Amino acid sequence: MEEQVDKVSFLNVLTQINARLRITTVRLAVLNSFFFVLGIWVTIALVYWQVSIFMEQRVDRIIDVNAKNFHNLNLKEVIKTVDESVRRDSRKIELYGVFTNQGVKLSGNLSYVPSEITLNGETAEFEYKETFVAFKNHAQISNETRIFPARAKSFSIDSNTVLLIGRDVSEFEAIRKILLNGLIMGSSIILTMGFLIGISFAVPSLRRIQHIQRLSKKIMLGDFTLRLPISKRNDEIDILATTINSMMTEIEELITEIRGVSATIAHDLRTPLTRVRFLLSKGILLSEDFKLEVTQRSLLTRDLFIKSIEETDQLLARFTAILRIAEIENHMRKVGFKNIRLEDVLQQIYEMFEPIAEDKGVKLVLEVDPTVPVYADPALLLEAISNLVDNAIKFSPTPSTNNSGRDSSIDLVKNTWENSSGDPVFIAIRLSTVDSCPVIDIIDSGIGISDEVFNALNQENLNAEKFNHNDYFQSKLESPNQYSVNITNFNEDNHLASTQPIHQLELRKGSEKGFGLGLGIARAIFRLHHFKMTARRKPKGTHLTIFCKN
Amino acid sequence: MPKVLIIEDDSQTSSEISSLLVSRGYEVVIETDGAKGLERALNENFDAITLDRMLPNLSGFEILQRLRQLDNNVPVLLISALGLVDDRVQGLKAGGDDYIVKPFASEELLARVEALMRRRNQSQQNSVQLNFLKYDDLELDLLQRTAKRGGVSIQLMAKEFRLLEYFVRYSGQVLTKKMILESLWNLNFDPSTNFIEVHIARLRKKVDTPNFTPLIHTVRGVGYVFGLKPK
Numbered sequence: 023m024e025e026q027v028d029k030v031s032f033l034n035v036l037t038q039i040n041a042r043l044r045i046t047t048v049r050l051a052v053l054n055s056f057f058f059v060l061g062i063w064v065t066i067a068l069v070y071w072q073v074s075i076f077m078e079q080r081v082d083r084i085i086d087v088n089a090k091n092f093h094n095l096n097l098k099e100v101i102k103t104v105d106e107s108v109r110r111d112s113r114k115i116e117l118y119g120v121f122t123n124q125g126v127k128l129s130g131n132l133s134y135v136p137s138e139i140t141l142n143g144e145t146a147e148f149e150y151k152e153t154f155v156a157f158k159n160h161a162q163i164s165n166e167t168r169i170f171p172a173r174a175k176s177f178s179i180d181s182n183t184v185l186l187i188g189r190d191v192s193e194f195e196a197i198r199k200i201l202l203n204g205l206i207m208g209s210s211i212i213l214t215m216g217f218l219i220g221i222s223f224a225v226p227s228l229r230r231i232q233h234i235q236r237l238s239k240k241i242m243l244g245d246f247t248l249r250l251p252i253s254k255r256n257d258e259i260d261i262l263a264t265t266i267n268s269m270m271t272e273i274e275e276l277i278t279e280i281r282g283v284s285a286t287i288a289h290d291l292r293t294p295l296t297r298v299r300f301l302l303s304k305g306i307l308l309s310e311d312f313k314l315e316v317t318q319r320s321l322l323t324r325d326l327f328i329k330s331i332e333e334t335d336q337l338l339a340r341f342t343a344i345l346r347i348a349e350i351e352n353h354m355r356k357v358g359f360k361n362i363r364l365e366d367v368l369q370q371i372y373e374m375f376e377p378i379a380e381d382k383g384v385k386l387v388l389e390v391d392p393t394v395p396v397y398a399d400p401a402l403l404l405e406a407i408s409n410l411v412d413n414a415i416k417f418s419p420t421p422s423t424n425n426s427g428r429d430s431s432i433d434l435v436k437n438t439w440e441n442s443s444g445d446p447v448f449i450a451i452r453l454s455t456v457d458s459c460p461v462i463d464i465i466d467s468g469i470g471i472s473d474e475v476f477n478a479l480n481q482e483n484l485n486a487e488k489f490n491h492n493d494y495f496q497s498k499l500e501s502p503n504q505y506s507v508n509i510t511n512f513n514e515d516n517h518l519a520s521t522q523p524i525h526q527l528e529l530r531k532g533s534e535k536g537f538g539l540g541l542g543i544a545r546a547i548f549r550l551h552h553f554k555m556t557a558r559r560k561p562k563g564t565h566l567t568i569f570c571k572n
Numbered sequence: 573m574p575k576v577l578i579i580e581d582d583s584q585t586s587s588e589i590s591s592l593l594v595s596r597g598y599e600v601v602i603e604t605d606g607a608k609g610l611e612r613a614l615n616e617n618f619d620a621i622t623l624d625r626m627l628p629n630l631s632g633f634e635i636l637q638r639l640r641q642l643d644n645n646v647p648v649l650l651i652s653a654l655g656l657v658d659d660r661v662q663g664l665k666a667g668g669d670d671y672i673v674k675p676f677a678s679e680e681l682l683a684r685v686e687a688l689m690r691r692r693n694q695s696q697q698n699s700v701q702l703n704f705l706k707y708d709d710l711e712l713d714l715l716q717r718t719a720k721r722g723g724v725s726i727q728l729m730a731k732e733f734r735l736l737e738y739f740v741r742y743s744g745q746v747l748t749k750k751m752i753l754e755s756l757w758n759l760n761f762d763p764s765t766n767f768i769e770v771h772i773a774r775l776r777k778k779v780d781t782p783n784f785t786p787l788i789h790t791v792r793g794v795g796y797v798f799g800l801k802p803k
Contacts, residue, residue: 343761
């Protein structure tokens with residue numbers, strides 16, 4: 023049992039080590055060390071190669087100098103010189119040998135002729151095997167053998183004898199070993215250091231990642247208010263965390279919106295549905311009410327049916343509007359987008375709605391200063407602005423018969439927007455340029471917008487302001503009087519109580535205030551275009567401004 | 573007798589559509605299954621098909637695509653609960669001639685089926701594009717974009733001319749407000765104002781002057797009909 027536990031904990035340790043090894047920092051540190059070691063190897067190999075060549079040449083030169091001492095000497099003199107040289111060489115690195123042609127040794131410290139040596143040839147390197155008697159306390163113990171590298175060349179003394187002159191090059195081997203040992207030790211130290219540095223860097227990162235992992239799990243469980251920690255270092259994890267946090271904010275807003283929409287659907291669609299159900303139940307009771315005459319009964323039933331159909335039509339309109347808003351907001355395709363002239367769109371809207379306004383006794387005014395083209399979907403813009411104008415006309419009060427709007431005079435220059443009796447009966451659509459941004463104003467003299475819609479619309483733009491720092495937008499908000507329209511009662515102190523999406527609020531506003539579902543649709547379209555819409559209140563009516571800068 | 577195929581899996585909806593069309597003198601065939609519906613559409617001759625988008629075995633889109641691939645050009649009215657603009661565009665691109673969203677008024681359905689058949693008959697009769705349209709004493713020059721009634725020219729705005737042309741082309745047939753909005757203004761929303769009424773009233777003032785017999789008639793609660801004798 024204990025063995026099993028040990029095995030499991032050992033496996034856990036292995037898994038953890040494996041996990042740490044897989045961390046990018048560790049990998050990078052080890053890889054870095056590896057390439058560093060490789061570089062050292064290449065450098066030392068080059069040094070070794072150069073040193074070897076230098077030493078070989080040096081040894082060969084020494085052999086040649088030694089050989090000069092034996093020029094024009096007879097065999098006897100050669101043997102004498104060899105014996106002298108061997109005796110004089112205290113370091114025992116010089117090698118000499120006088121041999122007969124049959125290989126019998128006559129003198130010197132070499133006992134045989136190595137096979138690598140050719141007579142009167144170039145200096146050659148070979149492994150020399152030396153056998154000697156080992157003594158211990160002056161008693162012969164055994165014959166021992168020493169093998170060492172050497173370089174030598176041979177010369178003919180006479181027709182029967184050969185002289186070998188060489189040198190022990192064990193020093194080469196020693197240097198080689200020193201270099202190799204240095205390499206192995208150095209490499210091991212560098213690799214270990216690299217690994218340790220990697221681990222020391224990786225551990226804090228790993229801790230942060232584990233923290234992020236824990237937070238992510240909590241977020242996955244539904245706490246969308248959580249955000250990932252961001253340090254002051256602004257490293258790659260911080261960059262990633264910032265991006266994820268922005269994404270979380272978006273998701274949180276969307277979820278809030280979805281929750282809001284669900285609540286709105288439940289609240290605002292159930293109420294008219296209940297009314298329909300009530301009307302239909304009443305119809306059943308009515309059809310069974312035999313106290314009434316047949317004609318009266320059928321007339322009353324018919325009325326109930328008509329009311330039911332009206333209620334359902336209203337329901338459908340709300341439903342369609344909600345779907346349309348969702349469609350626009352999800353509509354990330356920008357197929358219909360191109361550079362368009364806003365004046366063309368506004369002209370089209372004017373032609374569409376001028377008769378409608380006139381019919382209602384409202385003067386529709388179009389004032390256009392050509393602006394730079396904007397990148398937009400003309401069909402969607404037409405839909406958005408049509409909705410606003412349509413609403414403005416719908417919620418404009420019908421002028422009294424004595425003072426029809428058709429006769430009212432609107433003086434844009436003198437800032438008089440009211441007719442002689444003081445009844446505001448106009449809707450102005452204006453296109454201008456403010457700080458190189460095309461701006462559309464829709465100013466009406468209708469019943470105004472509800473507090474909720476007003477707050478939600480301006481709150482949204484103030485939020486956008488915090489992120490975008492659009493000075494032109496701020497300046498427009500701060501100096502409303504730069505227009506020829508006299509805008510008073512711009513409610514800057516308005517308490518921004520609600521952050522609910524406009525289309526949810528509109529469903530609740532009932533009929534006491536203007537701007538129907540169209541405002542929600544328009545807002546969604548402008549948001550897709552990255553245009554901003556603000557609302558301002560006038561003593562009578564509303565002033566909507568759309569900043570058409572993508 | 574015109575023959576219409578209804579491919580609809582909801583029995584209540586199909587029987588409602590069926591009784592509506594039968595009351596107008598159409599012969600009706602109902603199929604509740606997509607695959608069977610396609611087989612029927614290919615093997616028999618119909619003047620029009622009303623096609624639900626979501627069907628068992630084969631979707632409305634697949635049926636439509638197969639029909640068009642086999643060069644079957646029977647007019648198809650797509651009926652769907654999916655009423656988003658993208659859905660409509662998708663339906664019309666797939667080869668549908670018109671698209672109606674559930675729930676719909678019975679008059680709306682009838683008007684659209686009739687318009688489909690009218691369009692088919694017109695295209696069969698006039699394969700060559702006409703430059704002139706004439707109805708009684710009203711004449712339209714489609715090239716010059718001018719209109720005359722009783723030889724006297726009528727000053728019309730561009731949109732008014734298009735509206736009148738639309739009326740003349742579908743003379744005698746009920747045209748709902750929705751149909752007019754979609755065909756003339758391409759608007760994806762129902763204006764809350766009396767948008768259509770005002771535009772029609774303007775056109776009326778110019779076309780149906782007191783000296784002439786009225787041609788534009790209101791069909792209460794439904795739309796308009798153009799012609800000498802409204803239905």
